[in-house]
Amino acid sequence: MLNADQLYQFNTFGFVVMKNVFSQEELKVIQKEFDTKAAEASNYEKFTGLKTQNFNMMGSTTPFYASLLEDHRFLDAAKQMYGEVLVHGADANRYVGNTYWHYDAGSYEGYGVKFAIYLQPVDANTGALRVIPGSHKRPWFDDLDKKPPLRYAWVRLNNDQAEDTKVIESIPGFVCKSTPGDVVAFDMRIYHASVGGSSDRHHCTLVYRNYPKTPQEVAATISEAKEFMTERDNSNTPWNPKKRVPDEWLDNPSNNSTRQFWIDEWMKFSNMTDGKNGYKTVAIDGKIEVVEA
Ligand SMILES: O=C(O)CCC(=O)C(=O)O
Numbered sequence: 001m002l003n004a005d006q007l008y009q010f011n012t013f014g015f016v017v018m019k020n021v022f023s024q025e026e027l028k029v030i031q032k033e034f035d036t037k038a039a040e041a042s043n044y045e046k047f048t049g050l051k052t053q054n055f056n057m058m059g060s061t062t063p064f065y066a067s068l069l070e071d072h073r074f075l076d077a078a079k080q081m082y083g084e085v086l087v088h089g090a091d092a093n094r095y096v097g098n099t100y101w102h103y104d105a106g107s108y109e110g111y112g113v114k115f116a117i118y119l120q121p122v123d124a125n126t127g128a129l130r131v132i133p134g135s136h137k138r139p140w141f142d143d144l145d146k147k148p149p150l151r152y153a154w155v156r157l158n159n160d161q162a163e164d165t166k167v168i169e170s171i172p173g174f175v176c177k178s179t180p181g182d183v184v185a186f187d188m189r190i191y192h193a194s195v196g197g198s199s200d201r202h203h204c205t206l207v208y209r210n211y212p213k214t215p216q217e218v219a220a221t222i223s224e225a226k227e228f229m230t231e232r233d234n235s236n237t238p239w240n241p242k243k244r245v246p247d248e249w250l251d252n253p254s255n256n257s258t259r260q261f262w263i264d265e266w267m268k269f270s271n272m273t274d275g276k277n278g279y280k281t282v283a284i285d286g287k288i289e290v291v292e293a
């Protein structure tokens with residue numbers, strides 16, 4: 001649960017750093033499961049410290065991490081933020097170098113919360129998440145997209161330049177310092193970046209989506225749901241499942257009722273027709289926009 005101040009900070013500024021959420025014992029288990037996935041990936045592609053690797057953490061070889069999606073520390077906090085939520089996923093990354101300014105949400109209407117867990121201490125010049133407070137809200141969200149280095153249409157064509165430390169530092173941001181055990185929660189629409197991280201930064205995530213409340217949000221969720229349930233080309237990360245979540249997670253072997261609700265809801269939305277409720281999604285410059293159908 002978030003206290004009233006934490007919830008206020010999240011709603012107003014779009015992020016909150018939750019201190020000391022995990023015990024030392026839990027951190028050991030998370031690191032062990034992280035190492036298990038890293039070893040699985042290394043069987044396909046040796047980690048060189050030159051390219052970020054990403055692992056899905058929802059399968060049977062990471063049972064503790066997978067269970068965190070249903071853990072009340074995160075699920076209840078997510079529900080405090082948005083009312084009802086849908087699961088989006090849980091993954092881990094071995095991050096390399098800087099991360100350019102971007103936001104994670106596919107669209108303004110398709111959003112949620114990411115809980116980011118850094119397994120090493122991180123600060124301003126060692127890869128901590130830096131955010132533009134309040135950038136998850138319109139009209140500022142749109143204003144920030146008008147000009148490089150924040151304009152996404154520019155970033156996606158100029159990754160190398162966007163990743164330059166001076167370019168990232170030219171934008172004022174709040175640094176979310178974190179030590180192992182802390183969790184950085186942020187709205188997926190908030191602009192964020194990082195500078196100076198090591199070439200093997202261990203970062204794990206738990207992500208939930210806002211359960212759609214408006215017809216525009218329903219339209220965004222339908223397009224997300226179709227992707228959620230469809231197999232995709234995983235040849236870049238063959239250690240990850242072809243669907244966004246592993247089949248063994250979808251099988252729900254322990255009959256978890258929360259998980260079943262999520263699976264049923266994703267199925268329901270994936271079977272709905274885009275545009276039928278008056279809104280549809282269109283892809284523009286790598287992002288989704290919800291427009292009148
Ligand atoms: O830690 C980083 O460098 C980037 C993290 C990020 O972009 C994310 O958690 O979405």
Ligand SMILES: [Fe+2]
Nearest residue numbers: 102103104192
């Ligand atoms: Fe991100």
